[in-house]
Amino acid sequence: MSLSYSKMHSNAFASLAVLQFSSPSRLLSSSCCPDKDLLILISRLGGQDRVSLWNSTQGTKIWEVDIGDENSGATVVDIAWSPDGQSVAVVHDPPQITLHSVQDGKRTLTIPTPEQPASIRPPPRLVGIWWFRDDRVQKSGSIPDIFKRNDVITGSTLSILRNLPLLDPLQEDLEKATATDLFAFQGSQTRSAKKSYLPDLIKSWPTLTLDSSHTSISTSFHEKQESSDDAEESNVNSIVVVTDDFGGLHYFLDGTCPLGSVTLGPNISVASLSKRPARALFLAHSSITTNERVCTDLEPTCIELPLLSHRKPRDLAMLSSTARALIWYVIRCVKEMRAMWFGSDTASGAREIGPKWIRGLEEKQKEQYGQDEPNPILDLTCLLLTGRASEPLLDYLGSGEQMSERGIQKWETVMIETLTKLRDFSEKRVAPACQRLHLVLEELHGWSQLLQFNQFELCVGDLTTCLDLTGRAVVIASWLAGVARREIIRFREFLSWLRFETAVIANTNPDSGPVPKHDFLEVNNYLVSGLVVSSIDKWFMGPIPSFSPRDLGLPGDAYSSISSVLEKAHLVLNTPGQVAWQANGTQKDLSHLDRNLDALVQELATRCRRIFDHAACAVARSAVISRSDLALPRIASARQSGEIHFSIRERNSTDEGGEVVQHLASVMPSKQQNILILARLRFKEASSVPYEVGFVPIECCLEDEAPDEPPSFDLLEAEYFDDEFIVIIYRLRSKDKLAFIATVKYNDIGYQPLEPTVYVNLSGREDLMVHGKNRWEQGTLHTTSSPIKQCRALKGCKTGRVCLAVNGRTGRRVACVLDGTGTTVETFDLEGEAEDMEIAEDEES
Numbered sequence: 001m002s003l004s005y006s007k008m009h010s011n012a013f014a015s016l017a018v019l020q021f022s023s024p025s026r027l028l029s030s031s032c033c034p035d036k037d038l039l040i041l042i043s044r045l046g047g048q049d050r051v052s053l054w055n056s057t058q059g060t061k062i063w064e065v066d067i068g069d070e071n072s073g074a075t076v077v078d079i080a081w082s083p084d085g086q087s088v089a090v091v092h093d094p095p096q097i098t099l100h101s102v103q104d105g106k107r108t109l110t111i112p113t114p115e116q117p118a119s120i121r122p123p124p125r126l127v128g129i130w131w132f133r134d135d136r137v138q139k140s141g142s143i144p145d146i147f148k149r150n151d152v153i154t155g156s157t158l159s160i161l162r163n164l165p166l167l168d169p170l171q172e173d174l175e176k177a178t179a180t181d182l183f184a185f186q187g188s189q190t191r192s193a194k195k196s197y198l199p200d201l202i203k204s205w206p207t208l209t210l211d212s213s214h215t216s217i218s219t220s221f222h223e224k225q226e227s228s229d230d231a232e233e234s235n236v237n238s239i240v241v242v243t244d245d246f247g248g249l250h251y252f253l254d255g256t257c258p259l260g261s262v263t264l265g266p267n268i269s270v271a272s273l274s275k276r277p278a279r280a281l282f283l284a285h286s287s288i289t290t291n292e293r294v295c296t297d298l299e300p301t302c303i304e305l306p307l308l309s310h311r312k313p314r315d316l317a318m319l320s321s322t323a324r325a326l327i328w329y330v331i332r333c334v335k336e337m338r339a340m341w342f343g344s345d346t347a348s349g350a351r352e353i354g355p356k357w358i359r360g361l362e363e364k365q366k367e368q369y370g371q372d373e374p375n376p377i378l379d380l381t382c383l384l385l386t387g388r389a390s391e392p393l394l395d396y397l398g399s400g401e402q403m404s405e406r407g408i409q410k411w412e413t414v415m416i417e418t419l420t421k422l423r424d425f426s427e428k429r430v431a432p433a434c435q436r437l438h439l440v441l442e443e444l445h446g447w448s449q450l451l452q453f454n455q456f457e458l459c460v461g462d463l464t465t466c467l468d469l470t471g472r473a474v475v476i477a478s479w480l481a482g483v484a485r486r487e488i489i490r491f492r493e494f495l496s497w498l499r500f501e502t503a504v505i506a507n508t509n510p511d512s513g514p515v516p517k518h519d520f521l522e523v524n525n526y527l528v529s530g531l532v533v534s535s536i537d538k539w540f541m542g543p544i545p546s547f548s549p550r551d552l553g554l555p556g557d558a559y560s561s562i563s564s565v566l567e568k569a570h571l572v573l574n575t576p577g578q579v580a581w582q583a584n585g586t587q588k589d590l591s592h593l594d595r596n597l598d599a600l601v602q603e604l605a606t607r608c609r610r611i612f613d614h615a616a617c618a619v620a621r622s623a624v625i626s627r628s629d630l631a632l633p634r635i636a637s638a639r640q641s642g643e644i645h646f647s648i649r650e651r652n653s654t655d656e657g658g659e660v661v662q663h664l665a666s667v668m669p670s671k672q673q674n675i676l677i678l679a680r681l682r683f684k685e686a687s688s689v690p691y692e693v694g695f696v697p698i699e700c701c702l703e704d705e706a707p708d709e710p711p712s713f714d715l716l717e718a719e720y721f722d723d724e725f726i727v728i729i730y731r732l733r734s735k736d737k738l739a740f741i742a743t744v745k746y747n748d749i750g751y752q753p754l755e756p757t758v759y760v761n762l763s764g765r766e767d768l769m770v771h772g773k774n775r776w777e778q779g780t781l782h783t784t785s786s787p788i789k790q791c792r793a794l795k796g797c798k799t800g801r802v803c804l805a806v807n808g809r810t811g812r813r814v815a816c817v818l819d820g821t822g823t824t825v826e827t828f829d830l831e832g833e834a835e836d837m838e839i840a841e842d843e844e845s
Helices: 003-009 157-162 179-183 221-228 312-342 350-368 376-386 391-399 405-447 451-456 460-506 520-529 535-539 562-574 597-616 632-638 765-778 834-844
Strands: 014-020 038-045 048-055 061-066 075-081 087-093 096-101 107-111 126-132 239-244 248-253 257-263 269-275 281-290 293-296 301-304 624-626 648-654 660-668 675-683 690-702 713-720 725-732 739-745 784-788 791-793 803-807 814-818 824-829
Touching (some): 038 075, 038 824, 075 126, 126 269, 157 405, 239 269, 257 312, 257 597, 269 293, 312 535, 312 597, 350 376, 376 391, 405 460, 460 597, 648 713, 648 765, 660 765, 675 765, 725 803
Antiparallel strands (some): 075 087, 239 248, 248 257, 281 301, 301 624, 648 660, 675 690, 739 791
């Protein structure tokens, strides 16, 4: 390159930032955020990948987080940006998919990885991810949505839940609002990372991200603050597709809710994936690797998901998300109730106070008074009935553990608070949440009776079982509230009696003794069935309840019609003897019934998740896969072992007629010339076979080079920038080995058509590009010369390979280059010239 050329053209693009790293990093082709000046880089530290987010224009690091679980050795495979630009999806190896917030990098969600058959060994590896925005035209009705229904059908379960009072949030969901949260400017709040544990049952449940109005559960302070902002709806109905190396494509609605998997065949990967506008039709170019050679199918495989064109999958996903939120709410409520009663690893429960007090009396009877068979309950009963205490009991009431006023007060506080929480949790949280879940399951039960929902394969028997379990959970929770309420009364009478007896012992004046205020029967009931063995224990112990309404004293299992109930009521009113005062009958004995609420909720959750998981996969089950002749094995066997290595870049677009135009570019190494082979394939809207294939070899050269001179540089990398330019990286062959970034036009050049009889026999992309190179060498393809007029010298990239990531959207126009050592990244503004930038900086200063 001449000196004049270097001075005039080597600073055509403005340099934005230069990032330096102490350890090698990786740059992916999707590292640039589509609508923000953000850049993601991947580094490895301690045997595990780390993802860092940088400002591409200022060169500042925003955050850096570890990927994967601790000591998992996770490796980042690919990333995809959400349509709203607020999240980034990361695919790991070992297989895992996580969503991270762009604000702080915190993991917001772990998407359940698809379950693979045990017969597949080794298990498939995830290799790619794409996130497609919903580009369907929204139909606006003549009547405006003044009530903001957000596409919720009036009268449906979701519509009913939105009008119900919100359930109280759990303690673990509440966050204290600090002065910073209340008065700081937006975005300046400091938040501590909150660790939340999700069991596998809840983690793998198909779910969307819904607000509290759909789940009918109140949220914490920060969630209320975030939901008060204008919600970004770009992610609504978007589709995430994750591919593996066993021919699997795994679909997710809104990036979170799994829709099932489609398998193209064993040992097949998806090299590229695109989506037809306004249609649930995906075009996948399959590839296989044999003998270290990648073979990609020229004709795409069409995967159409007809069910995704309707609103049914989203309605099901919203019901599934609501059911998941309610089930998870009930599970945590029951877990907290059990911990309050029986205790946990970190705290003791209220249930243990009574038996501990009895054991203290028993030890005094046995050790200090020599009783061989002590019976504390018998002594307490005798004291209650006769007013006379045995010597051990008299000694224990006067000086025993917890018998001071402070000890009795603490005992009362702990027990009353626990029993009150058991009553309130079961009556005001568990039972209403199960009633709301019953509404969700009732709607699904109605769907199972309709032909238009047959694709979801909803089993009537499974839904009936879940409805029975949910109704039983409502009964048991209400039952527990009544028992806890009765237990509070008995315990207070018991403590009143204890205070009376201790006052009698401490009284020295026999003429002015204390007056008893306790109920003898209630105290006796608590001594027999509350102090040592409580009936509340059955709500957290034993098998899964399976009682029927008849066991509870109800008329029968079948539901009575309204007409029969009204007829019975009229019969009673017309019979004078039926409305007269009647003596209380005998109460039905229910002590033999199982009532383990914890086991019942776990069984209900398992069955519900199985129903929703199978129904959500109906989208993938409806897939229609069509391909002409996927002859990848034949392609692989036809490849020559001595063939050169090259990569193919792709760009898809849609013209005004609805046809898909696919551009392919490949850098072909050559000692004589720097050739960039471009191919253009046109597909009709309803076909996966190209009806037109065109070639054009572009000879890249410097502007001041003579046509007959040998090239003075080597092409290193190329990437489509937008519908007009390709960004290339080249390195001079001189001693200084300078590297440059430049742009080459490709939209206004003449593509030379290829005969259909030729490209029909070329089933692979690699074969197509090699065929174009061979025709260029034979002289049957005319070369288009493209002098490089604008370029920018790079500070690095003097040796080794380079990595290139670009963002050609309007308003961004950024290119990022990573050198061969992986320690330097340079970012450029491909629209702003360096001279203009310098003038602007001088004016500002």
